[in-house]
Amino acid sequence: MAKVTINQVRSVEWGKSYNWDLRFTEDQPDSPFDEWFPAIDVEEGIASLETFMVSDAFLSSYEIPMGTSPRTLRITFIDDAKHTLLSWMEEWVNSVVLNKRDHVSTLEKSVRTVMVRRTTGNGETIENKRIGIRSYYVFPKDTISYTGNSSSDLLTYSVTFAIAGVSGEFSG
């Protein structure tokens, strides 16, 4: 088999890590983030496979597929001077899900829909039905904390969302 040539490498349109978009499509935050979401990083659990270790009686062992585990979506975003997104997240957790500490809502009422889209350089969705656009039902997990400090920086949050389901055409 011949070695890879430089023209083979040149002929591929390589993927770039900044060509993506993300927005909440239902129960969006207030303006200006109802039209776009200021996410700066996203880590999306696409597929997860748990394995079972099979050990034979002698010297070896091997793994077989067993099932899947919960997936998460981690979004890092920046907030505006009015703390629009922090307020939106707080309301989601404490009012929508926890009902002001009165009871916990059902999963159906707790989730919101977020869409992650992979784009070409000109902003169009890539032609790939399985991965181009994925919409998830998610709810925030763990603690959402405000951190004030004394440095000249933006307000940045990293929030992990549990993926409770996938909406839309692709249901993988």
Added chain:
Amino acid sequence: MTRPSINQLRGVGDFAQMIRWNLSFPTLPSGVSVGSPAAELNLRCESADVPKMTNQKIETNIRGHKVFDAGISNYTNTITLTFVETVDNMIHEFIRSWRELLWETNTGVTVPKTSYQAVCMLTRLNNQDNPTWYYEMIGCFPEDYEAGGTLDGVTSDFIKPTLTLSYDYFKDAAL
């Protein structure tokens, strides 16, 4: 193909000259002192950087074959203006009053970005002093400045403050 001839070179037209340009601020925050009239800043501006954009190219290196893709393009995001100061301290007051909008002395009070940003424009001129090209920098505010040299007892020169403006992006086109 032969070398260019002298008549071909003579037919190119007038070459653009470094000295033909103007500085203006179509939008300046209220509260920034620019003297009267505002064109006084243009009179005192000795030199100006020209904004540009660079591309952060991406390297693909597979088993010794190195190729490049265009990546994110970045504006330089700063330009530096060099002024000549006059004894009425016009440039110092221009810088000081703008600086105060960003961080008020003693209190550290800051006005919103919509109230401290400016639009800065550099216009290149032809040899008849007609505008031929413009650079319009949007979202300008003072990022750094130098007061104009060290005060001493031996140097015979004018005080020449420099002002480094931060900008978000620029537009440029022929006029």
